[in-house]
Amino acid sequence: MQAGYLPRSSFIHRLNPLTKIVWLCVAGAVSFLVPRPSLLVVMLVIVAALAALARIGRPWLVFMRAALLPALAISVINILMSPYHGERMLFASYSGENRLLFHQAWGPLQLTVTAFGLQKGLLLGLRWLGLVAPAGVFIYATRPEDFAAALSRLRIPHSVAFAAGAALRLIPVLIEDIVTVIAAQRARGLQWDRRLISRARVLPVVIVPLIGCSIRRATDMAAAMETRAYGATAHRTSCYAPQFRVADACAVGVSLAVLLAGIVSRMGT
Amino acid sequence: MTRSVHFSARDVALITIFSALVTVLVALTAPAVTVATAGIVPIPVWASFIWPMGGVFIRALVGRPFTNAFSGVVEGIVGSFILPIGIFGLVALPAQGLIFDAVFGSRRAKPTRLLPAVVAGALAGAFFVFIIVYVFFQIRNPFPLAASLLGGVAGAVSGALGCLLARHIARLGIMPDSPIGREAV
Numbered sequence: 001m002q003a004g005y006l007p008r009s010s011f012i013h014r015l016n017p018l019t020k021i022v023w024l025c026v027a028g029a030v031s032f033l034v035p036r037p038s039l040l041v042v043m044l045v046i047v048a049a050l051a052a053l054a055r056i057g058r059p060w061l062v063f064m065r066a067a068l069l070p071a072l073a074i075s076v077i078n079i080l081m082s083p084y085h086g087e088r089m090l091f092a093s094y095s096g097e098n099r100l101l102f103h104q105a106w107g108p109l110q111l112t113v114t115a116f117g118l119q120k121g122l123l124l125g126l127r128w129l130g131l132v133a134p135a136g137v138f139i140y141a142t143r144p145e146d147f148a149a150a151l152s153r154l155r156i157p158h159s160v161a162f163a164a165g166a167a168l169r170l171i172p173v174l175i176e177d178i179v180t181v182i183a184a185q186r187a188r189g190l191q192w193d194r195r196l197i198s199r200a201r202v203l204p205v206v207i208v209p210l211i212g213c214s215i216r217r218a219t220d221m222a223a224a225m226e227t228r229a230y231g232a233t234a235h236r237t238s239c240y241a242p243q244f245r246v247a248d249a250c251a252v253g254v255s256l257a258v259l260l261a262g263i264v265s266r267m268g269t
Numbered sequence: 270m271t272r273s274v275h276f277s278a279r280d281v282a283l284i285t286i287f288s289a290l291v292t293v294l295v296a297l298t299a300p301a302v303t304v305a306t307a308g309i310v311p312i313p314v315w316a317s318f319i320w321p322m323g324g325v326f327i328r329a330l331v332g333r334p335f336t337n338a339f340s341g342v343v344e345g346i347v348g349s350f351i352l353p354i355g356i357f358g359l360v361a362l363p364a365q366g367l368i369f370d371a372v373f374g375s376r377r378a379k380p381t382r383l384l385p386a387v388v389a390g391a392l393a394g395a396f397f398v399f400i401i402v403y404v405f406f407q408i409r410n411p412f413p414l415a416a417s418l419l420g421g422v423a424g425a426v427s428g429a430l431g432c433l434l435a436r437h438i439a440r441l442g443i444m445p446d447s448p449i450g451r452e453a454v
Contacts, residue, residue, distance in 0.1 A: 028356040131355030159281050164346040167289035174293050215443050218286045222279035230278045
């Protein structure tokens with residue numbers, strides 16, 4: 001799975017990173033506000049269309065395929081273990097009656113599936129996909145440096161903005177480090193099979209070299225920062241100032257309209 | 270260097286890399302563990318088994334006040350893209366970091382001591398699970414309390430592991446000029 005910025009020439013890529021942050025926050029808020037699974041499906045289709053518009057459709061689909069497994073887990077766990085039979089949940093509305101669909105008891109352990117529990121499980125799974133899907137588009141269409149610059153513009157302390165931007169840029173590198181350490185230890189005879197317990201048993205053999213590798217990377221990064229006079233002045237300047245254009249204003253307007261529609265749909269239920 | 274810059278370049282680099290590493294580990298392992306254990310270990314409980322380990326370890330490496338709050342903000346921002354809790358991580362993870370900072374705020378409560386590490390891990394783990402179950406999943410019966418208890422136990426074990434890991438790294442002599450390295454010398 002690709003885990004970083006993908007350079008493309010698209011409308012989405014050219015948008016100001018602040019606009020994309022606003023869009024991301026609105027998408028996150030709307031996925032919480034929307035009370036029905038069907039509306040979340042519509043939202044996911046819109047995000048998929050945006051991914052296609054940004055020419056990152058294929059990697060985004062791979063990203064979403066990885067997200068499907070936990071979404072399924074969230075749905076199934078919530079369907080089977082819905083307290084109050086799924087009735088009590090904020091920001092959700094249910095249709096129909098709360099019929100009992102399945103009930104099985106093994107002593108104190110009871111599994112109950114109700115119509116509301118089923119809807120709740122579906123809503124939570126889709127809600128998670130609704131949170132992750134725009135994040136995928138954002139990661140693939142925004143350079144981490146632009147993201148850090150946008151955070152700085154939001155008056156977030158520079159050290160935090162820098163750390164967040166650098167951390168996002170480091171994700172693919174760290175995943176590569178994990179894969180490299182596991183491969184190196186397997187070459188030394190480590191039994192890294194598919195069983196979870198045996199993996200947990202050999203985890204220290206992977207974790208300690210990984211930490212050593214990360215500390216070395218941090219030391220190199222700190223040296224690079226110091227050679228560029230990191231922290232020498234309180235007021236930092238930047239060579240790059242993202243422009244806020246008409247397209248950005250339109251995108252922010254559409255995002256706020258969607259947020260308003262989400263609030264209205266929430267109030268209507 | 271001006272007074273407004275609290276963390277040195279090396280502190281920022283360490284916080285950045287280890288925050289990203291812990292977030293990636295949670296994102297990669299939590300869904301797999303939940304599915305493999307058929308939901309017996311829910312995602313928040315497994316996450317509260319990983320976060321405190323990272324929290325104690327980062328604190329041991331950097332050793333400055335508000336290290337964990339800073340790390341929590343970075344984890345929250347990164348986690349909002351790759352974790353199941355999305356932008357909710359921006360609230361839960363910095364708050365969890367503040368718990369570590371509160372526990373390790375006392376001069377005697379060092380992250381390389383087992384008891385403070387266990388207490389910090391337990392509190393952070395219990396808080397994380399409670400806030401996720403109660404606010405994110407919006408479950409309002411005794412389940413959040415039971416789940417937080419489980420999260421507290423996972424966090425305590427994780428805190429202890431983080432402490433042992435920090436001691437082990439100090440003994441290896443990888444970072445002799447860090448707080449744990451100086452302590453080992």
